[in-house]
Amino acid sequence: MPQDTVRQFLDFEKPIKDLIEEIELTKERSEKTKIDLSDQVQQLEQKVTETRKDITRHLTDWQRVQLSRHPDRPYTHKYIELMTDNYVELYGDRNVKDDKAMVGGFATLGGQTVMMIGQQKGSNTKKRQLRNFGMANPEGYRKALRLMKLAEKFNKPIITLIDTPGAFPGLEAEERGQGEAIARNIYEMIRLKVPVICVIIGEGASGGALGIGVGDRVFMMENTWYTVISPENCSTILWRSWDYKVKAAEQLKLTSSKMNEFGLIDGIIPEPDGGAHWDYKVAAENLKKQLIQSIKELKTLDPQQRINGRIEKFSKMGFWEEYK
Template sequence: MEYLDFEMPIKDLEDQLAKCHDIGKESEIDVTETCSKIEKKLEKAKKDIYKNLTPWQRVQLSRHPNRPYTLDYIKAICGDTFMELHGDRNVRDDKAMIGGLGKIGNQSFMFIGQQKGYNTKTRQYRNFGMANPEGYRKALRLMKMAEKFGIPVVTLLDTPGAYPGLEAEERGQGEAIARNIFEMTRLKTPIITIVIGEGASGGALGIGVGDRVYMMENTWYTVISPESCSSILWRSWEFKEQAAAALKLTGDDMKKLKLIDGIITEPVGGAHANRQGAFEAVQEQILKAFDELKDLDEVSLISKRMDKYANMGVYKE
């Protein structure tokens, strides 16, 4: 288990608790009371730390190396029913964007999301979760397939942004993202979107237009990463914490601005500390959102989605 800087008090208490249990096993000393005191301190420390997180600390948690990724959620929620589908039928199969059919209970869903890697080799294989144009075109192909068969779409967002390479721009990165946004606004099937990690820029928005949009508690969703914002405004990455606060990128900020529909509460300690708890929370939210959308006819569904996005923001004519 890896710990972030602000999580070190938790690590110290967990180490103390482990040593206390070891002493009890190796000797005849009764350490029950001592272990109980440490457990209470540990529980209090977790509550105090995680209820007072800064925006930058939430950004750090969204990138935690032990945090579950898109395929982890899909496999946990769907089990053996998930069938991954590949290719954009034009260029190639983008490994940074995954999608396929899966079931929750008896209900089929089309799952689409960005996938990161777990080590150096898989990170390169998944291009660090940064999709190319063919990734967005694959996503759109799968959405259109879901529309054809009346299957609801679930998109899981976790990307530092769309791939910014020259070859991606040559193959139409901007057009692919814009096309997805346009097509998703009028897709004739329910779309449920959940930010499970990083939600950066158009890379996230390319699969982020939904009837219901949710953010997990320790995630972020904004037009630019704090580091990039800092480098533009201050010509240095040193001001990333100030940038994170100024960007209003947390779930609480987004909810106040009425840009998302809700926040999914994570287990104490974050999704990386209790993966099963996170999986259950996401599954519950998907089913709840689908229950709200399933009885809407196509015209009402698209109309409500259009109105939702048309009413965002504040402007003066």
């Protein structure tokens, strides 16, 4: 993350916070006393690296949910900035207005033009309010569909970056056809003739994620989640309290490893030790590498093959038994 940004720490990241504070105190002491303490600082920095690795190895499902929401975590615009060149953002659904929670536009990725689309949460309180905390209205999903159709017209691959706690549940959103907008996107994305790659980069909740989540390839960043409902809301429905959110997170099987085991995604993109917020460039580079490889693979297929593959892929999802 940027050096001039004040780091924020989750509860289970306290050991890292303590070490970083000790590093700062050691550096200050070195400056005041004019004594070279670089070896001590180096040892502490090594401990930080080891602690990050140790925390990553022992994360619970709920802690991964917390990491996916980390306030320092890179969002869609940050990934676009680090992965692409010549990004030209496009606005509006040509019907109601421009939804700031849904962003997108043409960009150059690995020397080829692609359409980038994703939810944007905002990096501070004011921007989060502007972006509606990444919860798109119907016009956001219609804007996304307009951009997808534009990409199809010019035969450009589509990449969607999913990071939302869900579609906006307000009355006005329902009045303007929230359910229809999401359903329309799912229907149209299945039929797009160009390669479509979807990546959950943070939260992947409910229809808000599915509205831009139907593709030839669906990936998850390592510390993300993808399910029909958030652990808090699940806890509220089942136990009438948020107090069971940790248990709900475990029972929902929402982490990237579980989704991969169930065959609901095509792969997991690794993050830096401790989470993507520790090194934006490494996280973006890992994602970029996977995107370029997937586009290369998908371009070898005939458009109808890709469409048939998508239909088969999503039709086979889930487990069931038939009784006669």
